[in-house]
Amino acid sequence: MxxxxxxxxxxxxxxxxxxxxxxxxxxxxxxxxxxxxxxxxxxxxxRQQPPKVPAEPVIGDGWLISYETAARLLSVSRRTVERMVSDGKLQPVPVGRRRLILVDELRRLADAAA
Known part of the structure; x- marks a missing residue:
């Protein structure tokens, strides 16, 4: 083959x-x-060695993540992420009963801060 x-x-x-x-x-x-x-x-x-497994999954564009994951990636608390959502700085996506954050939103926020 x-x-x-x-x-x-x-x-x-x-x-x-x-x-x-x-x-x-x-x-x-x-x-x-x-x-x-x-x-x-x-x-x-x-290479000669099998690839190493990353410690954390690689998060790509278009992925939806929880408030907890967003907080960890931004190095802030979950409450800070909730405040960012209520202030309109982050736009959550409703998925069933949950509200998740697009990774693209975090990048947009980071670009605006830079």
Whole structure:
């Protein structure tokens, strides 16, 4: 099989495979040997070690996050985020019963402050 992947996709796939193989080992599940071979193939073209798992997930554009996560990213309290929403500095998005913040809103706020 031949797959042509860009660097970002190859890196993402290698990370996912490495995590899956670790999970299989922890659960004492025999993973198909082809998965390990595929991981080797993916990492040979980039680097010798499988990719490291980031400590926190990478938050991308268009993602909705909780007030708590927004507060952590802004290094403020949840109450400060609530004040920013009530002052109109941040626009929440209603999702069911919850109100979440778009990551784009945090970037807009950071750009305005700079």
């Amino acid at each position: 031949f797959l042509q992947l860009d660097d970002r996709t190859r890196s993402h796939l290698a990370l996912a495979l490495a995590e899956h193989l670790k999970w299989c080992r922890r659960q004492a599940i025999a993973a198909p040997p082809e998965l390990a071979a595929l991981l080797d193939t993916l990492t040979d073209s980039d």
